Amino acid sequence: MRAARLHRFGGPDVLQIDEVAWPRPKGDEVLIHVTASSINGTDLNLRRGGLGPVAAGLLPFTVGFDVAGVVVDCGPRVTAFRPGDRVMSLLGHRGGGAADYVTVRQGRVGSAPHSIDLEMAASVPLSGLTALQALRHAGRLQPGRPCRVLVYGAAGGIGAFAVQLARILGAHVTATARPSKLTFLRDLGAHAVMDSADVTWDGAHEPWDIILDTPPTLSFQQVQPALSAHGVLISTRGVPGRARDAAALLNRRRPHFATVRTAERGIDLGLLTRLIDAGELHPPLDRIFALEDISRAHQYAEGDDVRGKVVVSAAR
Numbered sequence: 663m664r665a666a667r668l669h670r671f672g673g674p675d676v677l678q679i680d681e682v683a684w685p686r687p688k689g690d691e692v693l694i695h696v697t698a699s700s701i702n703g704t705d706l707n708l709r710r711g712g713l714g715p716v717a718a719g720l721l722p723f724t725v726g727f728d729v730a731g732v733v734v735d736c737g738p739r740v741t742a743f744r745p746g747d748r749v750m751s752l753l754g755h756r757g758g759g760a761a762d763y764v765t766v767r768q769g770r771v772g773s774a775p776h777s778i779d780l781e782m783a784a785s786v787p788l789s790g791l792t793a794l795q796a797l798r799h800a801g802r803l804q805p806g807r808p809c810r811v812l813v814y815g816a817a818g819g820i821g822a823f824a825v826q827l828a829r830i831l832g833a834h835v836t837a838t839a840r841p842s843k844l845t846f847l848r849d850l851g852a853h854a855v856m857d858s859a860d861v862t863w864d865g866a867h868e869p870w871d872i873i874l875d876t877p878p879t880l881s882f883q884q885v886q887p888a889l890s891a892h893g894v895l896i897s898t899r900g901v902p903g904r905a906r907d908a909a910a911l912l913n914r915r916r917p918h919f920a921t922v923r924t925a926e927r928g929i930d931l932g933l934l935t936r937l938i939d940a941g942e943l944h945p946p947l948d949r950i951f952a953l954e955d956i957s958r959a960h961q962y963a964e965g966d967d968v969r970g971k972v973v974v975s976a977a978r
């Protein structure tokens with residue numbers, strides 16, 4: 663079977679298509695015939711060597727941290743799925759999605775929405791779960807509780823899901839991106855849009871209760887004046903980047919800073935599926951590339967024109 667692998671870190675052309683052995687499902691793993699996977703910021707960081715020396719120990723590495731496809735075989739302890747099921751999954755830190763087949767534990771798998779095709783479903787797991795968990799768990803955003811949310815870097819994968827989910831959860835949403843993408847943000851449902859470069863943190867704007875920093879580039883010290891009294895800065899950085907951020911994170915009585923570590927939660931994948939099938943949440947699909955074109959897909963994904971998600975299809 664084919665797998666898009668890294669043997670070293672670098673530009674998009676370090677990606678190559680290799681012939682590798684089929685994985686076999688063990689224990690509670692399912693074998694998924696992959697229709698498509700998506701490119702996330704994490705793939706780009708990893709490919710460039712940005713995840714540090716530990717990642718070097720994982721080479722050769724098959725990229726792709728999420729997939730949609732069809733279950734074709736099950737390990738002996740699988741109870742939740744059977745061959746023929748249409749599914750999507752957030753894979754673990756070992757990736758493996760940009761390939762023809764992948765094995766994954768059943769707890770990381772959810773039913774794919776029936777109202778969209780599997781190529782579009784592949785854009786959902788990592789970005790959708792990160793946005794949902796940032797807003798609901800780290801930000802404690804709930805329907806019925808008035809909340810002003812700023813999604814900083816809203817035209818990317820996480821941002822495009824976050825704008826829609828914050829609005830669904832009843833928030834007033836301000837979204838930022840470069841000027842050429844502001845129409846895209848309005849189409850996602852943002853109440854107000856701004857050029858990211860024009861946001862000031864000196865308290866000139868009405869305060870935000872949640873600032874979601876997707877790139878992530880902001881520090882707690884920088885944005886503190888723009889937060890409401892109970893406001894929180896949520897960063898997609900796995901660990902705080904600065905001492906002041908760490909102190910704000912550790913303040914258990916009044917946490918004003920939170921990081922996201924995206925977790926597979928079947929219940930969260932199920933909620934995303936229900937919102938999509940209800941026509942409330944629209945996966946922000948920008949472009950689909952064939953698996954064989956993985957280098958071109960990465961090149962496009964790290965360019966300036968992407969709006970939402972880039973998908974890599976093994977079915978084309």
Ligand SMILES: NC(=O)c1ccc[n+]([C@@H]2O[C@H](COP(=O)([O-])OP(=O)(O)OC[C@H]3O[C@@H](n4cnc5c(N)ncnc54)[C@H](OP(=O)(O)O)[C@@H]3O)[C@@H](O)[C@H]2O)c1
Nearest residue numbers: 702703704815817818819820839840877898900922923924
């Ligand atoms: N902690 C976790 O568990 C976890 C999970 C998933 C992802 N992540 C991390 O989250 C980050 C975002 O992921 P993603 O998939 O959403 O990436 P993405 O699709 O590439 O989107 C990133 C967005 O950030 C904006 N941006 C980049 N640099 C910027 C800057 N200097 N100033 C303002 N905006 C900037 C870009 O906006 P424009 O298009 O307007 O330029 C882009 O739309 C990645 O670093 C990834 O590693 C963390």
